[in-house]
Amino acid sequence: MCNTSLHTFLAALPKVEHHMHLEGSLEPELLFKLAAKNGITLPVSTDPAFASAESLRKRYENFQNLDDFLSYYYIGMSVLIDETDFEALAYAYFTKASSQNVRHAEVFFDPQAHSRRGVELSTIIKAFRRAQEKAAHDFGITTQLIMCLLRHLPLSEAMETFSQARNEGYYDDGTLAAVGMDSSESPFPPFMWKELYDAAKEFGIRRTIHAGEEGPPLYVAQALELLGVERIDHGVRALTEGDDALVARLASSKTLLTLCPLSNVRLNCINSISSFPLRRLMDAGIRFSINSDDPAYFGGYILENYCALQDEFNLDIGDWETITRGAVLGSWCSEERKAQLLEEIKDIADKWSGLPEEE
Numbered sequence: 001m002c003n004t005s006l007h008t009f010l011a012a013l014p015k016v017e018h019h020m021h022l023e024g025s026l027e028p029e030l031l032f033k034l035a036a037k038n039g040i041t042l043p044v045s046t047d048p049a050f051a052s053a054e055s056l057r058k059r060y061e062n063f064q065n066l067d068d069f070l071s072y073y074y075i076g077m078s079v080l081i082d083e084t085d086f087e088a089l090a091y092a093y094f095t096k097a098s099s100q101n102v103r104h105a106e107v108f109f110d111p112q113a114h115s116r117r118g119v120e121l122s123t124i125i126k127a128f129r130r131a132q133e134k135a136a137h138d139f140g141i142t143t144q145l146i147m148c149l150l151r152h153l154p155l156s157e158a159m160e161t162f163s164q165a166r167n168e169g170y171y172d173d174g175t176l177a178a179v180g181m182d183s184s185e186s187p188f189p190p191f192m193w194k195e196l197y198d199a200a201k202e203f204g205i206r207r208t209i210h211a212g213e214e215g216p217p218l219y220v221a222q223a224l225e226l227l228g229v230e231r232i233d234h235g236v237r238a239l240t241e242g243d244d245a246l247v248a249r250l251a252s253s254k255t256l257l258t259l260c261p262l263s264n265v266r267l268n269c270i271n272s273i274s275s276f277p278l279r280r281l282m283d284a285g286i287r288f289s290i291n292s293d294d295p296a297y298f299g300g301y302i303l304e305n306y307c308a309l310q311d312e313f314n315l316d317i318g319d320w321e322t323i324t325r326g327a328v329l330g331s332w333c334s335e336e337r338k339a340q341l342l343e344e345i346k347d348i349a350d351k352w353s354g355l356p357e358e359e
């Protein structure tokens with residue numbers, strides 16, 4: 001089967017996405033539209049990249065590292081002000097994801113980055129819920145929200161936001177599926193957040209954290225041991241630099257790694273897709289999913305990430321069935337939904353496996 005036809009298979013393959021920041025799906029065109037609507041002045045006088053959507057997108061091709069990207073990410077999201085803005089953002093992502101056959105998505109958002117600008121948590125939640133309901137109705141996609149707290153802010157502020165979300169009932173009523181952490185990594189090792197993760201565990205709330213993106217394999221080990229997380233977002237450095245004991249531990253604990261190949265290349269965490277540790281992941285039997293992270297900034301949504309791996313590693317249909325099945329099993333949706341998704345994957349894989357080889 002030639003590569004181009006496997007791209008068609010990959011497009012048709014039912015997918016789940018676990019690592020996608022809604023604010024990172026803000027395409028430059030919507031960013032400029034909302035800036036104009038809300039009277040937000042972008043810093044074009046100090047950074048000419050903000051002159052147009054085109055120049056901004058061009059700048060996104062040259063991020064030096066995670067913090068360089070984050071500086072654009074936080075300016076970009078400053079155009080999000082009212083419910084209609086957040087709803088438009090989320091619905092645009094759900095529409096695009098559905099067009100690539102994402103059937104279930106667990107998406108991040110960063111409430112602290114908005115509350116600092118006076119946007120209430122309830123405004124964001126109402127908007128996202130509307131987008132989720134509309135997307136479920138329009139496309140049959142199931143979605144869950146993961147609230148991320150920011151590592152570059154103090155622990156006390158993370159605790160406050162977490163308590164607010166809990167007190168307002170967003171965990172009890174199922175609006176929020178889990179707690180996570182993102183933003184700068186290297187100066188903020190996992191042990192700093194033990195109090196937050198202990199509290200989440202005590203209240204029976206699911207836990208994940210960005211670790212091992214720019215930070216060393218030790219941060220992944222700390223996240224597992226000290227924070228008791230059930231999932232690691234990225235974790236790529238545990239595979240590129242970690243020892244066999246850490247890799248074996250990730251495999252035996254069935255910890256889901258939510259990996260983001262195009263993001264890793266854009267942020268210089270790996271040199272190129274050929275350095276993505278796909279073979280080590282598969283050989284070790286680690287459960288992982290392939291995701292887009294911040295698709296408006298990193299040059300591709302989930303399908304482009306799948307295709308980039310396909311072009312480099314020449315996988316077969318069975319490999320993709322294994323990867324997507326593992327991703328479903330690591331999801332936080334109901335068992336019933338998982339069973340549906342597994343069946344959808346099997347149907348497509350069986351159909352394509354039965355097709356004659358192309359010349």
Ligand code: HPA
Pocket residue numbers: 021024066073182183184210213263293294
């Ligand atoms: O890839 C990421 N890493 C850390 N923080 C983030 N916030 C949005 N995307 C990211």
Ligand SMILES: [Zn+2]
Pocket residue numbers: 019020021182210233293
């Ligand atoms: Zn991320």
